[in-house]
Amino acid sequence: MxxxxxxxxxxxxxxxxxxxxxxxxxxxxxxxxxxxxxxxxxxxxxxxxxxxxxxxxxxxxxxxxxxxxxxxxxxxxxxxxxxxxxxxxGKFDYSMPIYWENSYLTPRNSLILGESMGKQISVDLDVYPHILLGGSTGSGKTNLLKLLLMQCIKKDYAVYIADFKGKVDFSYKWDKYCHFVTTIEDVISNLDGICKELLDRQIIFGSKGYKDIDIYNEREENKLQHIVFACDEVAELMDTTGYNKEEKNKIAIIQRKLSMIARLGRAFGIHLLLATQRPSVDVINGAIKNNISARICGRAEKTLSQIILDNIDASDMIDTDIQGMFVNQDGEVFKAYLFNDDCLERSDGSYGKEYSPYF
Known part of the structure; x- marks a missing residue:
């Protein structure tokens, strides 16, 4: 030596x-x-x-x-x-804010989350097609979800957002680029359309021998959009406490459709971005959770960290007084980028196709 x-x-x-x-x-x-x-x-x-x-x-x-x-x-x-x-x-200061720049946008199906020590942290949707995001109140969870959705919009994905809070976290600028579903009935209808599209793509890809959406888009003139279904508080979709039989049946329908997308969506370019701050094992059932491999958690108590990450890293590794700090399924701690809704648009108009109904 x-x-x-x-x-x-x-x-x-x-x-x-x-x-x-x-x-x-x-x-x-x-x-x-x-x-x-x-x-x-x-x-x-x-x-x-x-x-x-x-x-x-x-x-x-x-x-x-x-x-x-x-x-x-x-x-x-x-x-x-x-x-x-x-x-x-030395000491890496996670308390310092870092800001999104449009130059960070990647050309392929990768979404940038933020920065760790010496590198950017991202999620490749070709490898991790669905994302489960958790964090307690004030952790920065909603900002990170919006950061991911903003990049999806810039990549010309069809974006659907289930929102039961009156859109308090989304300004009017989002209406131009994505579609909001605000009732359980609308969610069922929206997921019906997404699942039908998934099955249609399955038939087309099978008939032509295409293994995924990227190969289809390389060889076909009429390109297919990636589709994203997002929810900022998935507990609003899953918690049946106080519901009658009819209402519970509706939630069961939603669970089955989300399970189908989680299980089959990757090859057909259909993705779930599900977030929660509710520390309850009833929030996401096993059939959905077991098919979501990208897990990200901000500041959280041990129970919520265990639900999201299957370990207590978010409780042990994230300072309780720092907002916007997260840990992913690989144990990487990072700081998420901050951005404002003006990032949805650019003066040269090169990003952000206006929303039009996909189905």
């Missing part, structure tokens, strides 16, 4: 011993490799010596303090015996 590598290894060994990150025989993780980028972002690989990833996450803040670093992600490496830490030197 070179002198410089010995010095680095010794630094980590002392820090891990100090914070109690050791295995049953008091061995600390073994340093293997470190890569640095120009902006102080690092990727460090360790032999875990049998210390589980949950213990690493539990010790995250103590590790940061001991080493004067900020950790954005802790994950298992290419081998089960390895742990990888990503982050940067």
């Amino acid at each position: 070179k002198w410089s590598e010995w010095f680095i290894d010794e630094k980590y060994s002392k820090a891990f011993q100090m914070v109690g990150l050791v295995n049953k025989v008091r061995e600390e993780p073994i340093y293997l490799e470190q890569k640095m980028t120009d902006n102080n972002f690092f990727i460090i690989r360790f032999n875990s010596v049998g210390i589980g990833i949950e213990k690493w996450k539990d010790k995250k803040q103590e590790i940061e303090s001991a080493l004067d670093i900020s950790i954005s992600k802790i994950k298992i490496g290419n081998k089960n015996t390895e742990i990888i830490i990503e982050g940067m030197k």
Whole structure:
């Protein structure tokens, strides 16, 4: 081992011993490799010596303090015996706001969420076709949902938003580019149309041998739009507390249709963006949730974090006094971009086709 590598290894060994990150025989993780980028972002690989990833996450803040670093992600490496830490030197200030610029818009089916240490964080809808978003009141959840929907509009997706709060979070500018459904009956009708379109596309793609919407649009003159169904509080669609039998039947219809889209939508360019702040296991049933692989949670109590992420990372990793900070299904902590509704339009008119009924 070179002198410089010995010095680095010794630094980590002392820090891990100090914070109690050791295995049953008091061995600390073994340093293997470190890569640095120009902006102080690092990727460090360790032999875990049998210390589980949950213990690493539990010790995250103590590790940061001991080493004067900020950790954005802790994950298992290419081998089960390895742990990888990503982050940067010094303290990363998540309290500072960051602002959306139209130049961030990607040409393909990727939606930008915000920034972590040294990089942008995004969701590729070709890989993660549906998104489940959670966060307590004041976490910035609605802003992040609107950020994603704004990008969908700019990509000329057909956007439908279920809103039962009187559109208090959406200015009149949104009416020009998307369609709002405001009653349970409207939601059923809208989902009927989306599911019918899904089945029509399934027949067309099958008859022509196309495996997904991208191949269809590459080869056909009449292009198909991606379709997005979004809801800022999915509990309004799922909670049947106090409902009579007829009303419960309507909710059951909605659940079946959302389950169908969650299960089959990816190949046909049909996506769900569902958000909630309600910490209840009844909010989203298993048939829907199990088919939504992109999970994002802002500031939240343990119950809500467990519902969204299947772990308590949002409770453990996000400061309670910071708005707009989130953690995703991969354990990456990031700050979401802020934007205002003027971003829906540009003076050159190159973005934002006006809404017209798809069905």
